[in-house]
Amino acid sequence: MHESIRGEWVVWLLVVAGLAVVEIGLAFARPVLSGDIRHLDEAPQIAERLHERSDLRVLIGGNSLIGEGLDPSLLDSLLSRDLGREVHGAMVRPDATGPLEWDYLFRKLVFNPGFVPDVLVLGFGPGHLRDRPASSAYLRLAVHHVDGSDIGRLWTEELHDFESRVGFFLARISMTFGLRDRISSRILATVVPGYRDRAAILLITQPGAGSASAPTYQHLVALLDEAGRWDLPVVLVPVPQPAPYPVEQEVLRIAAARNVAVLDVRPVEGLSVASFPDGKHLSAQGRRTFTRWLAGPLAQSLPESLRND
Amino acid sequence: MLFNSFQFWAFFGLVFLVYRALPHRAQNRLLLVASYVFYGSWDWRFLGLIVISTLVDFRVGRLLGKDGTSEARRKRLVILSVATNLGILGVFKYLGFFVDSFALLTQQMGLQANLPSLSIILPVGISFYTFQTMSYTLDIYRGELEPAEDLLDFALYVSFFPQLVAGPIERAKRLMPQVTLPRTVSRADVSEGLYFIIYGLFKKVVIADNMALIANNIFARDPASLSALEALLGVYAFAFQIYGDFHGYSLIAQGTARLMGFRLMDNFSHPYFAANPQDFWRRWHISLSTWLRDYLYIPLGGSRLGSFNTYRNLMTTMVLGGLWHGAAWTFVVWGTVHGGWLGIHRWLTTRLPRPTEGAVVGRLVRVFVTFQIVCVTWLFFRADSVPQSVAFLAALGKGVEVTEVVLIGYPLLAFYVLPMLAYELWVERRGDLTALTRMPVPVRALFYLIVLLMLVWFPAPVRSEFIYFQF
Numbered sequence: 064m065h066e067s068i069r070g071e072w073v074v075w076l077l078v079v080a081g082l083a084v085v086e087i088g089l090a091f092a093r094p095v096l097s098g099d100i101r102h103l104d105e106a107p108q109i110a111e112r113l114h115e116r117s118d119l120r121v122l123i124g125g126n127s128l129i130g131e132g133l134d135p136s137l138l139d140s141l142l143s144r145d146l147g148r149e150v151h152g153a154m155v156r157p158d159a160t161g162p163l164e165w166d167y168l169f170r171k172l173v174f175n176p177g178f179v180p181d182v183l184v185l186g187f188g189p190g191h192l193r194d195r196p197a198s199s200a201y202l203r204l205a206v207h208h209v210d211g212s213d214i215g216r217l218w219t220e221e222l223h224d225f226e227s228r229v230g231f232f233l234a235r236i237s238m239t240f241g242l243r244d245r246i247s248s249r250i251l252a253t254v255v256p257g258y259r260d261r262a263a264i265l266l267i268t269q270p271g272a273g274s275a276s277a278p279t280y281q282h283l284v285a286l287l288d289e290a291g292r293w294d295l296p297v298v299l300v301p302v303p304q305p306a307p308y309p310v311e312q313e314v315l316r317i318a319a320a321r322n323v324a325v326l327d328v329r330p331v332e333g334l335s336v337a338s339f340p341d342g343k344h345l346s347a348q349g350r351r352t353f354t355r356w357l358a359g360p361l362a363q364s365l366p367e368s369l370r371n372d
Numbered sequence: 373m374l375f376n377s378f379q380f381w382a383f384f385g386l387v388f389l390v391y392r393a394l395p396h397r398a399q400n401r402l403l404l405v406a407s408y409v410f411y412g413s414w415d416w417r418f419l420g421l422i423v424i425s426t427l428v429d430f431r432v433g434r435l436l437g438k439d440g441t442s443e444a445r446r447k448r449l450v451i452l453s454v455a456t457n458l459g460i461l462g463v464f465k466y467l468g469f470f471v472d473s474f475a476l477l478t479q480q481m482g483l484q485a486n487l488p489s490l491s492i493i494l495p496v497g498i499s500f501y502t503f504q505t506m507s508y509t510l511d512i513y514r515g516e517l518e519p520a521e522d523l524l525d526f527a528l529y530v531s532f533f534p535q536l537v538a539g540p541i542e543r544a545k546r547l548m549p550q551v552t553l554p555r556t557v558s559r560a561d562v563s564e565g566l567y568f569i570i571y572g573l574f575k576k577v578v579i580a581d582n583m584a585l586i587a588n589n590i591f592a593r594d595p596a597s598l599s600a601l602e603a604l605l606g607v608y609a610f611a612f613q614i615y616g617d618f619h620g621y622s623l624i625a626q627g628t629a630r631l632m633g634f635r636l637m638d639n640f641s642h643p644y645f646a647a648n649p650q651d652f653w654r655r656w657h658i659s660l661s662t663w664l665r666d667y668l669y670i671p672l673g674g675s676r677l678g679s680f681n682t683y684r685n686l687m688t689t690m691v692l693g694g695l696w697h698g699a700a701w702t703f704v705v706w707g708t709v710h711g712g713w714l715g716i717h718r719w720l721t722t723r724l725p726r727p728t729e730g731a732v733v734g735r736l737v738r739v740f741v742t743f744q745i746v747c748v749t750w751l752f753f754r755a756d757s758v759p760q761s762v763a764f765l766a767a768l769g770k771g772v773e774v775t776e777v778v779l780i781g782y783p784l785l786a787f788y789v790l791p792m793l794a795y796e797l798w799v800e801r802r803g804d805l806t807a808l809t810r811m812p813v814p815v816r817a818l819f820y821l822i823v824l825l826m827l828v829w830f831p832a833p834v835r836s837e838f839i840y841f842q843f
Contacts, residue, residue, distance in 0.1 A: 082825075239829075265781070
């Protein structure tokens with residue numbers, strides 16, 4: 064049996080060689096796959112550059128809503144004017160993320176001695192501060208967000224099932240596996256016209272979609288508590304959307320219990336449905352409008368110790 | 373423990389490693405324990421049903437095989453076996469359905485029958501293993517099979533984990549000798565086994581689950597709100613979902629069994645290339661259609677008792693075949709439509725000239741028409757109720773409106789399905805389901821590399837269970 068089966072090995076050796084070539088190719092092609100990957104790859108340098116500044120360091124966190132919703136350089140100049148001191152803002156806003164990813168990402172990037180900024184501004188949209196199961200996000204957690212020292216915590220607190228643990232491990236060791244969702248959406252967006260705009264339609268009526276039980280906020284709590292341990296003031300900012308939405312009562316309660324400001328400046332004068340060309344993210348003009356509208360109240364909400372250094 | 377889960381492959385890997393190190397008898401004991409663990413991982417409480425079925429049929433088989441047993445006693449014994457298996461099936465699968473249907477009937481007649489509404493959990497794979505074990509006693513009764521000598525070997529035949537929960541429904545004539553005699557694993561077994569596993573996973577993970585995304589979206593909507601193109605998209609998507617799902621399962625079952633030296637039967641042979649309904653049933657769920665032919669259609673008289681009885685037998689077989697799939701009127705209607713279609717086809721073939729062999733265009737037309745009719749019948753299979761399937765049929769006749777779902781659904785369907793159909797057409801033309809394993813090494817390696825990358829990169833965002841587990 065062993066003699067005759069040997070020929071089969073050649074096929075599988077070639078397959079393994081092919082997979083290795085794909086893996087190596089992805090190491091080079093990785094930034095081309097999406098702007099979000101480029102952003103996440105640059106995130107350590109963003110944190111590093113912020114750390115090197117001697118002026119007021121503002122870290123703006125969130126997802127693409129805040130990424131497209133604020134103009135960092137405009138915010139810097141407006142805050143500098145209002146606070147009477149130089150302000151430097153940096154933004155870390157990975158796509159489609161929430162407190163689960165931010166908690167691990169900020170532990171990796173900023174919750175380290177000497178790297179803690181002076182202020183953390185977290186932008187969010189409707190329902191974005193709710194918990195999501197880590198099993199649905201293990202790929203990106205593995206590839207981008209989780210530091211090696213946090214794997215144990217993720218393993219024991221978040222990934223409880225065998226499937227997501229194996230998936231996390233594979234994503235950690237292989238980009239072919241870890242970047243699968245980026246690769247497939249890139250290919251499908253190339254092959255299927257309008258894929259990016261329409262794919263979500265098919266998920267709307269899937270079994271279980273929208274049938275979640277009462278929302279929980281444990282990851283938000285963990286993130287705010289960690290910020291508290293580092294004496295980092297946090298400001299939560301609901302980002303405008305075409306339709307108004309309330310800040311959830313539980314979020315307000317959690318924030319109040321931790322002395323975290325929730326800066327709701329909506330409605331924003333000058334924004335209309337037309338300011339959201341894709342129905343979700345602000346246009347360049349809308350971004351500047353919102354930044355101007357937010358800067359004053361944001362400066363007012365900061366602790367006295369951060370003004371006029 | 374789904375075939376498309378890491379958990380199953382860890383389980384199989386462990387079983388396989390130990391299996392390779394054991395002698396034949398010990399291999400059988402290991403596989404029996406593994407099969408019970410596999411089944412128990414769904415719901416250990418239903419293991420008792422498999423054990424009952426195993427013990428009854430083993431004992432009946434032994435008694436049937438005894439010399440000097442009278443014909444009357446042999447009949448009673450085989451009735452006991454059939455009654456036990458159909459009894460299990462009846463209680464756990466059909467009792468709730470019949471009680472509810474009877475209550476509805478009496479209600480419509482203006483009577484008030486205070487019947488309890490039963491919600492009995494359906495044991496996974498019950499229809500498969502009861503049919504498999506019934507064929508054992510029936511074959512012994514017919515004198516076509518010797519009874520098993522070892523209870524544990526027979527228990528393995530009933531519960532062999534690769535095909536326990538969704539087939540193929542193996543006959544004892546084929547599988548029992550593979551259990552009782554020492555097995556060898558050749559190069560072809562490894563090559564074809566791995567091919568079956570990888571292509572099976574591709575059909576489930578890439579084809580079926582992505583098609584489920586489209587089909588679930590459309591079937592969850594109010595049929596009145598659907599355009600004709602949307603309804604048709606839902607039907608096509610489900611057609612490839614159920615094909616990918618069930619064929620994928622059968623292939624993985626064949627592949628895992630093959631790596632351990634077992635040869636399970638081919639359950640599918642490119643059914644969507646069928647040129648007529650008879651051809652379709654020769655290619656779709658072959659283990660069930662041949663079971664129904666051998667143990668129902670032919671015993672009813674088959675085509676030997678004149679035209680009327682032939683049509684009656686066809687219809688009876690297909691209606692019961694429909695009901696086998698599930699305890700719902702939608703399955704009854706599905707079986708009835710197929711029975712009617714087979715009858716019409718039979719009637720036409722006796723009156724029309726036979727199609728010319730080798731006429732490509734004619735065959736293409738027949739395949740196209742057959743596929744469209746099969747797809748329409750899937751409406752009844754997929755719909756939650758008969759009224760919903762009728763409403764879907766009505767939607768198919770509505771105006772052609774190009775909606776957002778249409779604009780994303782059809783290109784996605786084409787992206788996933790067309791390459792698969794092109795590959796299967798190539799296999800069909802070669803007339804060899806494992807033709808790829810005989811290709812040169814670089815061709816095979818490239819095929820596996822592409823399929824593996826598709827598996828890794830294109831799983832659906834929502835994973836679905838295997839459809840046939842519920843039967």
